[in-house]
Every structure is written in structure tokens, then in C-alpha cells.
Amino acid sequence: MQPINKSSAVKDSLVVLDTQCPFCSVQCKMRVVKEPDTTGARRFTYSIEGLPNAASEGRLCVKGRNAHQHATSRDRILQPLMKKNDQHVPVTWEEALDAIESKFQTITHKHGADALGVYGGGSLTNETAYLLGKFSRVALGTRYVDYNGRFCMSAAASAGNKTFGVDRGLTCRLSDIPLARCIVLAGTNIAECQPTLMPYFTKAKENGAIIIVIDPRITATADMADIHLQVKPGTDAALANGLLKVLFEENLLDHSFIANRTSGYEQLKSHMDSVLLEEVAELTGLKEAVIRKAALAYGLAETSIIFTARGVEQQTDGHVAVRNFLNMVLATGKIGKPGCGYGAITGQGNGQGGREHGQKSDQLPGYRSIENEEDRRYVAGVWGIEPAELPRKGVSAYEMMELVHQQEIRSLFVMGSNPVVSNPNANLVEEALESLELLVVADMFMSETARMADIILPITAYLENTGTLTNLEGRVLLRESTAAAPGESRHDWSILCQLAEKLGKQCYFKYDSAQDIFDELRLASRGGLADYYGITYERLRREGGVYWPCPSTDENGNQGMMFEHEFAHPDGKAKFFPVNSKLPQEIPNEQYPLIMTNGRVLAHYLTGVQTHKSPSLAARNIENYVEMHSATARKHRIEDGEWVEVTSRRGSFSVRSRITDKIREDTVFVPMHWGGLQNVNKATSPELDPDCKMPGFKTSTVHIAPLRLKSLKLEQLL
Structure with a gap:
């Protein structure tokens, strides 16, 4: 690939952006070239090509090749919105931040700091994930922070x-x-x-x-x-x-x-x-x-x-x-x-780094434990507070939704996530969010969760927001983004700093750039299991990526290979653990005879907030579906392509059928990228793994029926 002279490119009305894909955990590097459309059909045209890198070796998939479409979409939220008379109306940043600060203070005064909840995401940069954990514990003083990576890794x-x-x-x-x-x-x-x-x-x-x-x-x-x-x-x-x-x-x-x-x-x-x-x-x-x-x-x-x-x-x-x-x-x-x-195989773009630096309920930066006294002392020292000021551990993401439903959490600040679609038992989650005294959502688009928000804050996209991400193999990468922020959108980390200032905590959040935050993250992670201290922006620019742990700027780290000589337990040994064979938490029966699993499709990502805004990607899968074996379809009198209702003990959703012989007869599969009436999580189980609090997404038992038969039964009843 020939390098482009960026100075001459600007003179020739070209805009050249070297960035990386915002989607999966590979984090492919790519070049986006924007130029005026000479045909007059559009204002600009975009060409995308992969850049050499150690993970994807210059390859891009269909999502990466079309990622610019959502970033340049006319549907971007470009100014703060506040719900007034059940309508979202534009307001100034000052009005939005003042309203959030006032409500936070009121709720804290009446119910305590733990009445505030913070909900993050596994696609946030390391800098924002780190700052979100610090903001929760230092600016708000709440123990209740967790993120959607709880459902991933x-x-x-x-x-x-x-x-x-x-x-x-x-x-x-x-x-x-x-x-x-x-x-x-x-x-x-x-x-x-x-x-x-x-x-x-x-x-x-x-x-x-x-x-x-x-x-x-x-x-x-x-x-x-x-x-x-x-x-x-x-x-x-x-x-x-x-x-x-x-x-x-x-x-x-x-x-x-x-x-x-x-x-x-x-x-x-x-x-x-x-x-x-x-x-x-x-x-x-x-x-x-x-x-x-x-x-x-x-x-x-x-x-x-x-x-x-x-x-x-x-x-x-x-x-x-x-x-x-x-x-x-x-x-x-x-x-x-x-x-x-x-x-x-990490799913989200920063699923690895996002769980290392403090937005998980039981962790502090560097994979430290919030319950470990030595870890608390060290991080408190970096942050300039007393260890006693740090809250203790909170609960997992779905458990936060249960606390919201029980009104123990009265306000929720959501950044980089769409919990009303991604959580199991989505009907309960929707009821919970409706009961909040304040729901704030920071997003690029009007997601299903944003529609419910009292205040929406517009954030920048991957083309505009610089930061580091850690790919699936533990390699830290720098995404430098030089495009101008559209409208009044602001960087997510900047919004946290501005809110901290409103709350009188500005002395703990003095950053002028993402690099400033990363330099503090390096120090906060130093000596931890996920030690980033030896990684700098300069090294990332020079080397293209650095594996963690990397405790020294003079070392090359471990070059990606873990446990060559010892494991990370104090005795240096790994631990065997006997596991019993048992049946899943739900067993098919006469009422719910099928096992429902869910997952992804090539063209979409997470709950579809971004990929649904890409015309090229949306056209590949315009709606959700349920995949079932042909024998199963015959048994349940279902024809290929017809609308069906899938019902579990929790709720139901409606999608089209897709008949195939490439699935077990006792199993149906539904993608996870749609909300509303097509949201598979209206039917998934909220039961959690006792060790890690992962919901049981893959083994809900369901009943399936054609909607035409349901309509016929209703007509007969009438």
C-alpha cells in the first residue's frame, strides 16, 4: 500500500483518516478516505482499505468496510436532548449538565450515594472505561457500577x-x-x-x-x-x-x-x-x-x-x-x-481492556480487587483520596437492573450500552428503567434505551474519539481519530470530566486529552495483574501495539505468550477443578419443548444501534428471525418465512421463521441484534451463574407457534 501524503491530500480536497474498526475484538486497522463526489449524486464518497497490522494482517470484513456509514449518518444525535412533556427537545449542554447534577445531588441527599447507578460498555476505550469507574467511585461515591461486558466475558x-x-x-x-x-x-x-x-x-x-x-x-x-x-x-x-x-x-x-x-x-x-x-x-x-x-x-x-x-x-x-x-x-x-x-474469543471491541481498569463492580484499575486492602490503598493513593472513601464492591449488570426494579437504585447513568435490549428478561428491565427518577444516556443514536431517557448526551464516534483499546490477544492498540466532532457532540471522557466539575470534584478529573487519562491509568495499573505501566502512546505509535503485562517502558513485555514458566498464583501453579456433569437450568417439557439459543450474524454487532444505521449492513439482515430444523417446523406447523411467536416463562417475541437442516431438532436459534417486538431477550432466562453472574442466555426453553394460528384462535374466541 502506498502512503498518502496527507498535506497534499488536504489541498486536493481529500480527507484521510487512519483508524481502526469500532466493532469486534480483532480491532482491524484501516484507512478511510473521504472525497467530494464528482458525480453530484452525493456530497462525499468514501473508500476503505485495510492497513497492515499484527492481528488481521490488513484484512477487513463487511462490518469494517461499512463502519463509516453509521459515523456519518444523518441520524446522529448532535445536541443534548431533555424529555419535556414526554418529548425529547434540544437543550444546551449547560442546561443538561445542570439538570443531571441537581438530580444526582437530590437523590444522594434523600437516599444515599448508592441510589445512583452507572452502566458502561465493552466498546468504550480503555481511557473511558477507566474514567467511568473512577467517576462512579470518586465523583458519585456509589458502589453500583458495572457494564455489558458482564454478558460477554x-x-x-x-x-x-x-x-x-x-x-x-x-x-x-x-x-x-x-x-x-x-x-x-x-x-x-x-x-x-x-x-x-x-x-x-x-x-x-x-x-x-x-x-x-x-x-x-x-x-x-x-x-x-x-x-x-x-x-x-x-x-x-x-x-x-x-x-x-x-x-x-x-x-x-x-x-x-x-x-x-x-x-x-x-x-x-x-x-x-x-x-x-x-x-x-x-x-x-x-x-x-x-x-x-x-x-x-x-x-x-x-x-x-x-x-x-x-x-x-x-x-x-x-x-x-x-x-x-x-x-x-x-x-x-x-x-x-x-x-x-x-x-x-472476546466479542466486543474492547471486551478485554474494558474489564481490566475499573468499570466492573468488583475491580479497580490493573485488575485489582476493590475488596483487597492493599489494592484499595494503592489506587486511592493514585487518585488522591483516602482508602476509606472508596466504596466496596457492587453487583453485576443484571443484578443492577433488579435493584432498579426494586427502587434501591433511583438513577442510572448509561454510557456506551443499550441495556433494555442486551439484558435477559428484557420486560423486567424495561419496567425497571421506567421507574427511575432519572435516566441519563450518552449515545450517538436514539437507541431503545435512549428513547426512555430523561436526558440524552450526544457523544463522538470512533472516527472522532482518540483512545486505546485492547484486542482479543491482549495487545493494546492506539486508535488516533482526527475527524471533527459533528454538531455539539462531545467525547465520552470529556462529559465525565464536566459532570465531575459540576459535582465539585474537578480536582480529581483534570485531563486535557485521552493521553492524559492513559498516563494516569498506567500508574493506577502499575504492579497489578494487568500492568500497563510500560505502555505509552509513543510506544504504541512506534510499535503498532504492545501486549500486557508490560511493567517497564524499557521492556518488550511478554510478546504475547503467557505462562511459559509459571502461572500467576502465588505458588506459580495452575489449579485443576473437578466439574460435575449436569443438565441445563431449564429442561424442555410439554409446555416449552424447545431449547432456544442466541448469537450473532455477520452483518450486525451487539444490539444493532450502530450497524442498523449502516444502509449496507442493514440491507443484509433487515429483520430478526428464528432458525429451526425442518422436522421441528413440520411438527409445529410452521412454514418458511412466516411470522411466529416464541414464548418462554418470562415473555414472548415475534420474528420470521427460517427453516434449515443445519441445527439440532430440539434447538432453535435467534440473533440478538434487534429490540422491540423482535427482542430475543424478552424470553431469555435471568438466572445467573453463581460464580461470575453470567446470565443463562443459551438454554431458555420455549414454545413456538405461527401467528396465523394465534390469530385464528382469537377469531374463534370472538
Whole structure:
């Protein structure tokens, strides 16, 4: 690619922006070129091309190629809005901030600081995520802050912390994938969710790797599998037990690694004595032979990597399910060396960094614990406050919605998220938000949550807002954004500083740029598990990205490979953990005979707030659907393409049917990118994983019926 001379580009009426995609966790680098449209059809035309980078190697998917469309959309909110007489009307920034400050003060005086809640997002920059946690605890004094990443990475994060002593999405590098001779993709659809990574896997196949995919659907990723384990939703922990059983029976274990670098092996070995492969096969809906085949492929391979994602993690036993896959990694010693390891495929753009620096209810910057006295003293010292002034831990994202519903939380400040669509049990969440004394939403568009807000604050887009993000492999990247902010929109971090000033806390929020915030983040994270101290903007510009942990500006960090010599527990050893095989939290019955799972499609991202504003992306999937097996459709008298109602114990939603033979007969699949009447989360279960508070998105039981039959029954009743 030839570099563009930016000074001459400006003279020639070109605008050249080197940035990175705002969507998934790969964080592909790209160049956006804007120029006047000579045809007269439009004011400007845009051309997009990928820039070389270590993750996607210059590739872009359809989302990245069209990301500029939402950033330049005429639907952007360009000035503060306040609800007056049930209508959102434009107001000045001064009026909006004064109203928020006044209401915050009133609620705090009447109900205490914990009556204020803050709800963030996994797509915010590291700087904004850090500042949101600090704003919550220092400016507001509330313990109630959490974020939508709780629905993304919490199971894998907690499993990594318990097993390894630290959570970083990938323990190896993306460049290790082609070196693996066996790859397990458990509950992850790379081809649609992170498509620019697919060449790593095709290269591995060319090198002779066996690819095992665990998924109840035959996805585009499963199409490339050598072994497809079409598992019953909610039985992944049991499946891992079956795989482990075979590894133990065939003695495909690394006994030296186990003895020197792990603890708890004897308990796991004793547990394996009680595991029966035929019981695992019955639970999972798989044949013993295919489980054995997959286990042998993993165990016999010289190098292997296991990846998990939401299919495994978004369950009420997601934490232990991931831990059981980690048992496989430890038992075979396949970690800490080239071509080996474990990876949790982060979903959101900053799903990794967003959970490291304080917007999670129990964390302080650097992956420190808010309940640890030494951690509290250190961060309080960086912030210039007394440790006693720091609130204690709060609750998880959905539990915050329950507290709102119970009116323990009276005000909610939402930044970078759309909780009325993304939370499970969406009807309760909507009722909760309606009961608030004050709902403030900072967003680019009128999301479903923003429509309910009392005050809406317009924020800048990725083309306009500079900051760092940490991709799925733990590589910190700098996104420099030079486009002018449209209208009266402001950077999210700047809004937090202005609100802090209104609240009389300006002395703690004196920043002139995102770099100023990052420099404080570096110090706050120093010595923590996620140590960013050695990472600077200058290094990021020079090196293109730096892995954490990086404790010194003079070091290159760990170059992406974790646990080569020791794990992060005090004794340096990783921990085995026996996991029981059990049924999902909801079992199909006569009333609710089908298991509903949900997930993503290629063209959309999260709740669709941004991608629905891209004409090119929206045209690919203009509405939601429910995917079901042809035999299931016949049984329920459903025709392809007709509207159906899907009902669970919590509620119902309506979507079109899509009939296929690429899914289990007992399972239906619904994408998660739509709100309103098409919101799958109106029917999902609010039950939470006891270890990490992940909701059970993947295993709700439902009934499905054509709307025409429902209409006919109503006519007969009338």
C-alpha cells in the first residue's frame, strides 16, 4: 500500500483518516478516505482499505468496510436532548449538565450515594472505561457500577482467574494458530463473529491441523470442521468431562507438567473415576464414538489450542464449563509454548481492556480487587483520596437492573450500552428503567434505551474519539481519530470530566486529552495483574501495539505468550477443578419443548444501534428471525418465512421463521441484534451463574407457534 501524503491530500480536497474498526475484538486497522463526489449524486464518497497490522494482517470484513456509514449518518444525535412533556427537545449542554447534577445531588441527599447507578460498555476505550469507574467511585461515591461486558466475558474471565491466577483472553498469540495440530472451537462462530481471523485457521488446516467445532448448529465455522460435535445446548461442561475421560483412559496426559506446574490433580483423577462416557453421550446428545474421536485428536496432537466463546460461556454453569476445558489444557500440558494454549474469543471491541481498569463492580484499575486492602490503598493513593472513601464492591449488570426494579437504585447513568435490549428478561428491565427518577444516556443514536431517557448526551464516534483499546490477544492498540466532532457532540471522557466539575470534584478529573487519562491509568495499573505501566502512546505509535503485562517502558513485555514458566498464583501453579456433569437450568417439557439459543450474524454487532444505521449492513439482515430444523417446523406447523411467536416463562417475541437442516431438532436459534417486538431477550432466562453472574442466555426453553394460528384462535374466541 502506498502512503498518502496527507498535506497534499488536504489541498486536493481529500480527507484521510487512519483508524481502526469500532466493532469486534480483532480491532482491524484501516484507512478511510473521504472525497467530494464528482458525480453530484452525493456530497462525499468514501473508500476503505485495510492497513497492515499484527492481528488481521490488513484484512477487513463487511462490518469494517461499512463502519463509516453509521459515523456519518444523518441520524446522529448532535445536541443534548431533555424529555419535556414526554418529548425529547434540544437543550444546551449547560442546561443538561445542570439538570443531571441537581438530580444526582437530590437523590444522594434523600437516599444515599448508592441510589445512583452507572452502566458502561465493552466498546468504550480503555481511557473511558477507566474514567467511568473512577467517576462512579470518586465523583458519585456509589458502589453500583458495572457494564455489558458482564454478558460477554465474565465466565471465561473468572475461570481464567481461578485456574491461572489471571485472566487474559488469549494465553497464546494469533500467530500460534497455524502452528497447532489440533484446534478446538467450543461455542464460537469465528466465520461470522471474527471473520478476519479465519485465514489463521485455514492456514492451520493446510498445515495438517484437525479442527473440532462444538456447536448445536452447522455454522460457517462448523463447515470447515474435521469433527463437528453438535452438542445439546447447556451440556458443554458434561462434554468436557467426556473428553477428559478419554484422555485419562488413553493416558494422553503430561505427567511431568502436572507434577511440576499444577495442583489439585488427585481430586480431578478421583472425579474422573466416576465419569461414565455413556452418561456423557446421553446428556450431550452425542455418540460415544465421536466424543472419543475428538478426544484422541486433541490428546494425540503434538500442539493444540482450545478456544471458547459465548456458546459455552453464556450459561448458568459457564464458569465451570470453561474450567473443565482448562482441565483438558492442563492435563495435557498444552500451554505456555508455541502452537499451544487457551483462548477466550472476546466479542466486543474492547471486551478485554474494558474489564481490566475499573468499570466492573468488583475491580479497580490493573485488575485489582476493590475488596483487597492493599489494592484499595494503592489506587486511592493514585487518585488522591483516602482508602476509606472508596466504596466496596457492587453487583453485576443484571443484578443492577433488579435493584432498579426494586427502587434501591433511583438513577442510572448509561454510557456506551443499550441495556433494555442486551439484558435477559428484557420486560423486567424495561419496567425497571421506567421507574427511575432519572435516566441519563450518552449515545450517538436514539437507541431503545435512549428513547426512555430523561436526558440524552450526544457523544463522538470512533472516527472522532482518540483512545486505546485492547484486542482479543491482549495487545493494546492506539486508535488516533482526527475527524471533527459533528454538531455539539462531545467525547465520552470529556462529559465525565464536566459532570465531575459540576459535582465539585474537578480536582480529581483534570485531563486535557485521552493521553492524559492513559498516563494516569498506567500508574493506577502499575504492579497489578494487568500492568500497563510500560505502555505509552509513543510506544504504541512506534510499535503498532504492545501486549500486557508490560511493567517497564524499557521492556518488550511478554510478546504475547503467557505462562511459559509459571502461572500467576502465588505458588506459580495452575489449579485443576473437578466439574460435575449436569443438565441445563431449564429442561424442555410439554409446555416449552424447545431449547432456544442466541448469537450473532455477520452483518450486525451487539444490539444493532450502530450497524442498523449502516444502509449496507442493514440491507443484509433487515429483520430478526428464528432458525429451526425442518422436522421441528413440520411438527409445529410452521412454514418458511412466516411470522411466529416464541414464548418462554418470562415473555414472548415475534420474528420470521427460517427453516434449515443445519441445527439440532430440539434447538432453535435467534440473533440478538434487534429490540422491540423482535427482542430475543424478552424470553431469555435471568438466572445467573453463581460464580461470575453470567446470565443463562443459551438454554431458555420455549414454545413456538405461527401467528396465523394465534390469530385464528382469537377469531374463534370472538
